[in-house]
Amino acid sequence: MPRPIRKKIIAIVEAAHLRRLVDLMQGCGAAGLTVIDGREGYGVTGDWTREGVFEAVEMKIVHTVVNAQTADAVFEKAEVFFRRYPGIIYAHDVEVVRGERF
Amino acid sequence: MPRPIRKKIIAIVEAAHLRRLVDLMQGCGAAGLTVIDGREGYGVTGDWTREGVFEAVEMKIVHTVVNAQTADAVFEKAEVFFRRYPGIIYAHDVEVVRGERF
Amino acid sequence: MPRPIRKKIIAIVEAAHLRRLVDLMQGCGAAGLTVIDGREGYGVTGDWTREGVFEAVEMKIVHTVVNAQTADAVFEKAEVFFRRYPGIIYAHDVEVVRGERF
Amino acid sequence: MSDAIGLALINLTTPAVLFFALGIFAGVARSDLSIPQAVAKGLALYLMLAIGFKGGAAVAEVGLSYTLLLAALAGVLLSFSLPVVAFALLRAFTKVDRATAAASAAHYGSISVVTFVAGSEFLTLTGLVWSGHMVAVLAIMETPAILTGLWLAGRASKGPDPEARPELIREVLLNGSVVLLIGAFLIGWASGPSGMARLDLFVNGLFQGFLCLFLLDMGLVAARRLNGARKLGWSGAAFGIVMPLIGAFAALPLAWLIGMTPGDAAALMILSGSASYIAVPAAMRIALPEADPSVYLTLSLAITFPFNLTIGIPLYAGVASAVLGG
Amino acid sequence: MSDAIGLALINLTTPAVLFFALGIFAGVARSDLSIPQAVAKGLALYLMLAIGFKGGAAVAEVGLSYTLLLAALAGVLLSFSLPVVAFALLRAFTKVDRATAAASAAHYGSISVVTFVAGSEFLTLTGLVWSGHMVAVLAIMETPAILTGLWLAGRASKGPDPEARPELIREVLLNGSVVLLIGAFLIGWASGPSGMARLDLFVNGLFQGFLCLFLLDMGLVAARRLNGARKLGWSGAAFGIVMPLIGAFAALPLAWLIGMTPGDAAALMILSGSASYIAVPAAMRIALPEADPSVYLTLSLAITFPFNLTIGIPLYAGVASAVLGG
Amino acid sequence: MSDAIGLALINLTTPAVLFFALGIFAGVARSDLSIPQAVAKGLALYLMLAIGFKGGAAVAEVGLSYTLLLAALAGVLLSFSLPVVAFALLRAFTKVDRATAAASAAHYGSISVVTFVAGSEFLTLTGLVWSGHMVAVLAIMETPAILTGLWLAGRASKGPDPEARPELIREVLLNGSVVLLIGAFLIGWASGPSGMARLDLFVNGLFQGFLCLFLLDMGLVAARRLNGARKLGWSGAAFGIVMPLIGAFAALPLAWLIGMTPGDAAALMILSGSASYIAVPAAMRIALPEADPSVYLTLSLAITFPFNLTIGIPLYAGVASAVLGG
Numbered sequence A, B, C: 001m002p003r004p005i006r007k008k009i010i011a012i013v014e015a016a017h018l019r020r021l022v023d024l025m026q027g028c029g030a031a032g033l034t035v036i037d038g039r040e041g042y043g044v045t046g047d048w049t050r051e052g053v054f055e056a057v058e059m060k061i062v063h064t065v066v067n068a069q070t071a072d073a074v075f076e077k078a079e080v081f082f083r084r085y086p087g088i089i090y091a092h093d094v095e096v097v098r099g100e101r102f
Numbered sequence D, E, F: 001m002s003d004a005i006g007l008a009l010i011n012l013t014t015p016a017v018l019f020f021a022l023g024i025f026a027g028v029a030r031s032d033l034s035i036p037q038a039v040a041k042g043l044a045l046y047l048m049l050a051i052g053f054k055g056g057a058a059v060a061e062v063g064l065s066y067t068l069l070l071a072a073l074a075g076v077l078l079s080f081s082l083p084v085v086a087f088a089l090l091r092a093f094t095k096v097d098r099a100t101a102a103a104s105a106a107h108y109g110s111i112s113v114v115t116f117v118a119g120s121e122f123l124t125l126t127g128l129v130w131s132g133h134m135v136a137v138l139a140i141m142e143t144p145a146i147l148t149g150l151w152l153a154g155r156a157s158k159g160p161d162p163e164a165r166p167e168l169i170r171e172v173l174l175n176g177s178v179v180l181l182i183g184a185f186l187i188g189w190a191s192g193p194s195g196m197a198r199l200d201l202f203v204n205g206l207f208q209g210f211l212c213l214f215l216l217d218m219g220l221v222a223a224r225r226l227n228g229a230r231k232l233g234w235s236g237a238a239f240g241i242v243m244p245l246i247g248a249f250a251a252l253p254l255a256w257l258i259g260m261t262p263g264d265a266a267a268l269m270i271l272s273g274s275a276s277y278i279a280v281p282a283a284m285r286i287a288l289p290e291a292d293p294s295v296y297l298t299l300s301l302a303i304t305f306p307f308n309l310t311i312g313i314p315l316y317a318g319v320a321s322a323v324l325g326g
């Protein structure tokens, strides 16, 4: 039996801007969302690592499984967001159960 | 050269029920599996965050790369599991190396 | 509007060998990369968990979004790497914004 | 009367209570002040290790008497029976469903280690002597309530998942806080005064400081849980204040019956009036996933704990010494 | 002169400074020595709690005088105005862009808690008495500089994202370190000598040890930031040493004007000469994402902090006591 | 004889050993008691900082003599040579492959900081005086064994990945625990009695308490490693007990030869008999990924460490004072 298809969106965002990105996604209709701590990394704006007492430049990984329509809304707003703030956003299809949840 | 295709299954599950979900997946034949700590999130049953001394309502992210047959077995059992417990499960195709491992 | 497609590569690697894998990926041209701490897991070489003071056998999750060409280069080198060291590597397509970044 | 108010004021100006208030303030004002989870857990482990060890060392000094047995019996009785009262009240006066009511009820039969820790410091401060063996009673009271809670829930809901049973049994019998409390108690007892001499600074000298830091975190966590209070409504919130009073005052006649000293009676009232927020929620998540954790965590952490910390403890101490002190 | 060198030598051989040096060495040599982030944060919380509490307890003992008001005014003035100087210097002598210059400037108006902590220990060690209320001044000086920084940036860049405003305001008013410092100060004040008696071992006995461990971590972090120093160039690095001198010596006439004791004047110089590395960077990430954090973190952590810790503190103390000590 | 049993009993009832036993119990019984990794690491850092500092401060007081040089030479000799014995035994009596045998062997040439810490506390408790400079010997003995292990492995396996070489060299020379131990030792030495006065409470007063908490965690970790013991079989397990005895008793003649005091000889025996579980495993993961970590971690953590903690330490101390005690 084929399972329903939804979009998984993943964004990597600075801790300092996490709250706003989560609000943005929730505002677009994401019914659920999970954040994970990053440990270290690098990108075009330099590298970072979890250490010391200063957290704002650490990265958080945000992921949310949503339907196609919500995904488009998120992408549209997030593009503007990531034009200003460091980080990336991308998406791909996933098979889910209980498809009505998303 | 095309790489072999396998299924990656991702489940988000409460810490209190992690042990059982891992056993379920191992029982279905998952040859390997990795668990990651969640930091915060929300879903239909409310929101949560890692804090204080009480861990049971935190979410863990379980991920396992398996062959198609194992994936079906996991999905079948997990559907029942997630009817009772909070969390989600979903899957998608991935290209692997050393395909015989999975 | 269709979004550009890139490859997301995910590798699970022992903390003791993380530095070398990151260098390998950067050497292949990965313009960005994010590492996440694992919590626990098992595979063909046994199980592990984050605990105590000894970190070297813990697993780290490395993920990088790259273009197809870089992905091939990474896979080629990583196959040799993972022939010796524990862990896995796999990839799948993702839709991105600002495709020129990767 | 003025004595009671005096006691209450002394309590309210101890650094520990003030740091809890600071945590509540910072949480409600949504400051970004936060304590890493690993640190909070480390502090909780320290507090359990220290209180257990101190209790055991005290027993090593004065010896164990049959009063421990009586106190333990009283504690077990309270832990088993109070959830029935709590369940009846919740079902009668609030709208929470059966599973949630049963799970919440279990919290009130069990105990809160930090409430006891803060309470015992208050007793010492005000000169009420309590016995080291009350720490063993504390540990013994942690889990019986879980069984009553499951029994209350089981009569209606589908009951705990059979596959969860082994985990649940382990949670009840080998819960980390019970193991550490009892273990440290036995170690304190076994290593006696010479052990105490070597750990004195650690378990006594630092105790207040680490307690302050831990209560700061409790305040932050409780404040975030306050949001859940709206869901409870007025009747739910009232339950969170009335139930500890019931628990504490149910302990008083038992304490009198078994001839406890005022200090021990106050300690038993504090235990009986307190609500679990570590052991029981963990067991309830495993056994009753249908029960809404935001209800029982809010009740225990954001209503009953602050009530006991600020008003309950001096009240119970005042009553115990007034009634039994004569 | 030889006196000043004597002071500097005393400072350089305190365990705290030596552990900082060890951290720098381990970091530069790329040893795998590392301190878990949760532990580092826990230590920072401890230091803020302890210094706040000690300040408050000292005020409880000697009473509060109008000198606190004057000191606070001086502090606020310095915090507001120093970023203007810093900004002008950065724009004139280095190549950093406007947003980065504004963000960096804000760091130098604000203060560094650990510099103050290390400085106050040094003052005590060398017999210079400072008032507990300087801790309140410390907390008050943390955030005015942020406003100046934003104003400096806003005249050119697009300014802070309007959606970030609520968060930014909270960061300025309810920054975790300000809340904890002020809170612990008030608690120390309210609970007075009896509170101090109970927390003495915690806030005094352990202080040096936890400071050593924390400075070890600061050294490790600073060493990793040193890589960023190349980006700064010589003029940037020079700024990181000249600016604390300007800040400290700007405080001296103010201290004299309001009749501060040499000890308090030294404390104000230390505050004024220090650069924030917790509160301001957090606010700047939110408000000015265009500003390059590797510039301001390198300046503050890897240049100014080590300079103050090793040379600045004894220098300011020596000057304050020479000029005002008479 | 009865004296030795007396010593063993004293050792077995110290709080530290009892907390280790509690950890083992909780782990074997699969209690959910656990200590956050960040806390465990913080405690390990503390223990290394404190033992290093105390050693250095002791040297500052009594001065350094050429005996340190002799002791260091003895230590280096043991560290280099014991792995050869261990390797031969493992290959002769167990079925572990060459790489795993070589990696395990390296552990037994190196040392365990916590075994030394527990042992030195025991020596102090029983009145055997040991020199502060033995802490330097401890640090010096950590890594020579790694080279022998690599040499043993290299003769057969493909040898370490050339790309891993820089990392490996850093691990050998700049291993975090070596850097911290040596650094704290030098700081303790440099800051002398005045530094000790300021850190006394931290490095002495708290030491037993933090050691108890750390050993509780060691017990939990060791218990989980016990599962791996089945893989080892009887001969493997026996190796984990025989090898520390060989190591300790190999140190005795050397200690006699260089005229060590009974206390220092006991310390050298403890070092020589202990097996690394931080520095060496980390190096072995990098250099010999083929070697099975569950073998060497089980041997070191779950067999040799508990043996030394309970039986080895009092035995070595008893023998050293009987043989050299005059």
Ligand SMILES: Nc1ncnc2c1ncn2[C@@H]1O[C@H](COP(=O)(O)O)[C@@H](O)[C@H]1O
Binding pocket: A012, A013, A040, A041, A042, A043, A044, A045, A046, A047, A048, A059, A085, A086, A087, A088, C031, C032, C033, C034, C035, C063, C064, C065, C066, C102
């Ligand atoms: N291509 C990528 N793959 C994975 N993570 C990335 C990638 N690009 C950026 N990141 C993460 O996002 C952070 C900020 O990226 P950037 O805006 O490129 O500096 C980096 O430090 C990485 O943690």
Ligand SMILES: Nc1ncnc2c1ncn2[C@@H]1O[C@H](COP(=O)(O)O)[C@@H](O)[C@H]1O
Binding pocket: A031, A032, A033, A034, A035, A063, A064, A065, A066, A102, B012, B013, B040, B041, B042, B043, B044, B045, B046, B047, B048, B059, B085, B086, B087, B088
């Ligand atoms: N659509 C989703 N995308 C990502 N994470 C989710 C989603 N839905 C639920 N979760 C995670 O799973 C947890 C439990 O989900 P729920 O059962 O919906 O309350 C949430 O708190 C989230 O952490």
Ligand SMILES: Nc1ncnc2c1ncn2[C@@H]1O[C@H](COP(=O)(O)O)[C@@H](O)[C@H]1O
Binding pocket: B031, B032, B033, B034, B035, B063, B064, B065, B066, B102, C012, C013, C038, C040, C041, C042, C043, C044, C045, C046, C047, C048, C059, C085, C086, C087, C088
């Ligand atoms: N199929 C898999 N799915 C997810 N994680 C895996 C898988 N196989 C291995 N891993 C992870 O990689 C680690 C090392 O794998 P292995 O080399 O199979 O022992 C395991 O402990 C897991 O954390």
Ligand code: NA
Binding pocket: D082, D107, D108, D109, D110, D111, D247, D271, D272, D273, D274, D275, D276
């Ligand atoms: Na109760």
Ligand code: NA
Binding pocket: E082, E107, E108, E109, E110, E111, E247, E271, E272, E273, E274, E275, E276
């Ligand atoms: Na300043």
Ligand code: NA
Binding pocket: F082, F107, F108, F109, F110, F111, F247, F271, F272, F273, F274, F275, F276
């Ligand atoms: Na050894």
